[in-house]
Amino acid sequence: MSLRQKNEPKWVYQLQIGRSLNTAISAMNTASSSNVSPQQTSRFNGAMCPVCQQTFRNGEIVCPSDMELLVPAVIDALIGTVIDRKYRLLSLSGKGATAKVYRATHESIGRTVAVKIVDAPTDVASTRAVERLRREARALSLINHPNVPRLFDAGQLADGSTYLVLDYYEGLSLYDRIQEKGCVAPEDLVPLMAEVCHALEHIHAHGMIHRDIKPENIIVLSKPQGRIHVKLIDFGICKFDDPGSEDNARANAEFCGSPLYMSPENINGVLVDRRSDVYSLGATMYHALSGKPPLSETTLIDIVHAHRSVMPSPISYIRPDAQVPLSLEAAVFRSLQKLPGNRYQSSSEMKQALIKAMNPDEYTGRLSNLQFSGAELRAILAFVKSTTIEQVNKLLAQDTETAQSIKFSLLTRIRTAIQQIESTQAPTGESFEDLALENTQIGSQD
Numbered sequence: 001m002s003l004r005q006k007n008e009p010k011w012v013y014q015l016q017i018g019r020s021l022n023t024a025i026s027a028m029n030t031a032s033s034s035n036v037s038p039q040q041t042s043r044f045n046g047a048m049c050p051v052c053q054q055t056f057r058n059g060e061i062v063c064p065s066d067m068e069l070l071v072p073a074v075i076d077a078l079i080g081t082v083i084d085r086k087y088r089l090l091s092l093s094g095k096g097a098t099a100k101v102y103r104a105t106h107e108s109i110g111r112t113v114a115v116k117i118v119d120a121p122t123d124v125a126s127t128r129a130v131e132r133l134r135r136e137a138r139a140l141s142l143i144n145h146p147n148v149p150r151l152f153d154a155g156q157l158a159d160g161s162t163y164l165v166l167d168y169y170e171g172l173s174l175y176d177r178i179q180e181k182g183c184v185a186p187e188d189l190v191p192l193m194a195e196v197c198h199a200l201e202h203i204h205a206h207g208m209i210h211r212d213i214k215p216e217n218i219i220v221l222s223k224p225q226g227r228i229h230v231k232l233i234d235f236g237i238c239k240f241d242d243p244g245s246e247d248n249a250r251a252n253a254e255f256c257g258s259p260l261y262m263s264p265e266n267i268n269g270v271l272v273d274r275r276s277d278v279y280s281l282g283a284t285m286y287h288a289l290s291g292k293p294p295l296s297e298t299t300l301i302d303i304v305h306a307h308r309s310v311m312p313s314p315i316s317y318i319r320p321d322a323q324v325p326l327s328l329e330a331a332v333f334r335s336l337q338k339l340p341g342n343r344y345q346s347s348s349e350m351k352q353a354l355i356k357a358m359n360p361d362e363y364t365g366r367l368s369n370l371q372f373s374g375a376e377l378r379a380i381l382a383f384v385k386s387t388t389i390e391q392v393n394k395l396l397a398q399d400t401e402t403a404q405s406i407k408f409s410l411l412t413r414i415r416t417a418i419q420q421i422e423s424t425q426a427p428t429g430e431s432f433e434d435l436a437l438e439n440t441q442i443g444s445q446d
Contacts, residue, residue: 047072057091076100078117082107084155087115087165098129103168113152114168120160130162132236137164139235142206147199147232169231171222174288175215183291186324190354192220192230193285197351199232200281204274204347207241211272213280214261215287239272259303260293264338267307275340278350282335282343289328290318294336311336327357 047070048055049063061070082088087104094101104115121127140151153165177184212234219231263279266272286294294312297303315324331353337343344350
């Protein structure tokens with residue numbers, strides 16, 4: 001059905017709606033009689049717009065975006081059925097490459113839950129999917145944290161499918177928020193990342209490494225009074241602290257994680273520790289603050305090479321309008337260092353740095369003649385480790401308009417500072433990095 005034309009009589013428009021509605025009702029009745037028993041009409045996962053593909057579950061019959069008549073969204077034959085004689089599947093909440101997640105209710109106690117199902121294995125890929133679901137069940141059974149989903153049940157169905165029963169919650173992923181707004185404001189992002197760090201503290205304390213931290217796996221939930229809360233999800237490729245086990249050996253042999261957010265040591269196939277999660281969280285923060293992933297490469301080979309040797313461009317260059325505090329940018333860049341020893345050594349240390357970055361202290365020490373705050377010195381240090389003055393000049397020369405707009409921004413000040421340092425030898429023979437480490441009191445953390 002099309003939108004009503006400008007000069008079209010109202011009765012013609014109403015007739016079109018009536019005919020289309022009758023057609024839709026007939027289609028629904030046909031589908032209902034052939035696919036759904038009278039007791040299982042909930043197999044219809046709401047209604048769907050045939051034009052924009054949006055789905056609706058509150059009784060709407062017309063799409064508010066383009067005024068098209070909605071059609072039944074018959075998505076999954078399992079909807080409306082009861083599995084394992086306990087959980088009635090009400091609707092499809094999400095679908096990945098290997099698993100489906102349903103909103104369900106426990107038949108006996110009425111609790112709303114999420115049921116994650118992976119089909120019975122038929123090939124190598126589906127066998128790995130089942131192994132990952134079992135790995136996730138094992139991980140979630142060992143931890144209990146408000147920022148991690150709770151595991152209620154797990155089992156296998158008669159057809160060989162494997163399922164988990166988890167907390168049910170509705171929210172957008174951090175990736176969805178980035179796509180919706182272009183980027184996430186620092187004052188909104190830091191509290192969320194502090195919660196993720198808190199969850200990682202708990203996970204690491206139980207001998208596990210998540211290995212798949214990315215914007216899609218951080219779910220942002222709304223709480224009363226406008227408060228926000230996050231859940232760190234998807235523990236299917238986590239690493240346990242038992243390197244001799246066959247289960248861990250299989251996982252270590254796989255290319256684990258999302259390439260854009262993987263740490264260099266993970267890419268290289270080296271046994272990872274908690275600092276690998278610190279890197280991935282830094283890459284996630286970079287994406288949220290700048291609106292772009294930390295790497296611009298598009299092929300797997302190029303991404304692997306870039307993770308090993310290329311640092312991302314400064315956030316202040318990519319998004320000069322984002323007003324990211326220099327101290328926060330420094331914290332992100334420190335977590336993105338190629339060598340694990342140069343990053344924050346724990347998620348707890350990173351959390352404290354992020355909180356402090358939003359309230360930086362002023363520096364008045366030996367390098368005060370350069371007129372930098374302590375936060376700016378930390379940003380300079382992070383940048384000096386990753387680039388050269390020639391690269392800075394190249395960045396500034398790429399776009400004249402951009403260069404003018406950030407004339408007094410971080411990049412220009414870094415360039416000036418480096419030039420001063422290169423032309424002036426410190427009395428004690430110390431390098432700029434040594435002086436910065438000493439005066440910002442982070443030397444002992446590297």
